[in-house]
Amino acid sequence: MAEYSLLSLLKNAWSGNRDWKPAWRKPDPKPEYDVIIVGGGGHGLATAFYLAKEHGITNVAVLEKGWLGSGNIGRNTTIVRSNYLLPESIRFYDFSVKLWENLSHELNYNVMFSQRGILNLAHSPAQADDYIRRGNAMRHGGGDGVWLTPAEIAKKVPGVDLSQNARFPVVGGLLQPRAGTARHDAVAWGFARGADRRGVDIIENCEVTGFLRDGDNVTGVKTSRGEIRAKKVAVAVAGSTGRVMRLAGIDRLPIESHVLQAFVTESLKPFVDTVVTFGGGHLYMSQSDKGSLVFGGDLDGYNSYAQRGNLPVVEEVMSEMVAMFPSLARVRLLRSWGGVMDMSMDGTPIITTGPLPGMYLNTGWCYGGFKATPASGWLFAWTIAKNTPHEINAPFTLDRFHRGAIIDEKGQGATPKLH
């Protein structure tokens, strides 16, 4: 497949854009692969890409029950950050930000990674202490955290209500300058194209309906397009993890499925050039290149596989938005949608060998799996290729729940709604 470049852009412009080739093939499934990846979201596609690129394993199929981008990879609010407290999280998410910084070049595909920063507003002295502690941990871990005063916030984000009469007065904010946003569906398409170019078969409209077993060993999958055998089967189906793993006889995992909603307004002139979060509740917002405000809040708060949201959370998110930016009260909301989240019990992902021989599992991404996409794919590929986790994801294996070695970033315990 041809490289994308200025030259190819000009050549195709002159020929009326008739000669662009599809970015990935539409192959029929082969009877057998070295590796099958179940789930063609960001994580499955990134895993296939890095299996081929880093480990030379190209006899790989990604099986997607719908179309690429139909899951959470195409439903999220596109925030990329690594502003964490615990060393395991900082190491993992910083690794991801580093991969993001070179991703468009690595994929030869513009994922529109924009390092516009993220600002967490603090609304009480106790919350400020908490954020400053997190900023210090980030700096100790080699990352970037900067404390801003209200006067500095006023310059950076005009429109934030900084008055002392505000319902939740702002006392300062933690800025991570290297954080930002990326174009979510371009990430799926870029990884798909990169994997396809290296020989990976991406098979859409192919639902996994069961697993082939030889005793305990997983030896392949049953699909809506027939049985396919594989030496290794990797599952990366995000919010569908419970349902898919049940097909393999695993009916207890430390995750719950919850709905999370996202919202988009009409386009406005550019007025906020960073991601802003509201600490008086749970709200995160950025302005897209088209001018729309893209934002989200908390989980809907009950278990569901429905990809649509509920009114009480819409009302909660809108009231938080207006508390943070009173001048937006009359802006019209254009669209909202939901996605199904795989919430782990400690708020930290699972990238692991097992739980059955021949099987590998990637899940538990909670609100934050988009930013993790490159690192998750890189480390899951390593784990599959070498049959053992890399030192960065060694703390993220499934057995941490048996060992009591949970990574409880928010100190909230086994309460998905609070992570």
Ligand SMILES: Cc1cc2nc3c(=O)[nH]c(=O)nc-3n(C[C@H](O)[C@H](O)[C@H](O)COP(=O)(O)OP(=O)(O)OC[C@H]3O[C@@H](n4cnc5c(N)ncnc54)[C@H](O)[C@@H]3O)c2cc1C
């Ligand atoms: C509203 C919302 C906002 C979010 N905002 C952010 C954010 O700002 N920043 C951030 O970092 N994260 C965010 N996230 C989280 C992030 O989107 C997810 O954690 C991440 O995308 C999950 O990984 P994935 O891309 O592989 O998932 P998905 O794209 O969901 O991929 C899983 C795929 O598996 C497929 N599948 C399921 N069952 C089967 C089967 N039986 N056979 C074959 N295929 C199957 C699905 O069709 C799906 O395409 C948000 C999520 C939502 C819903």
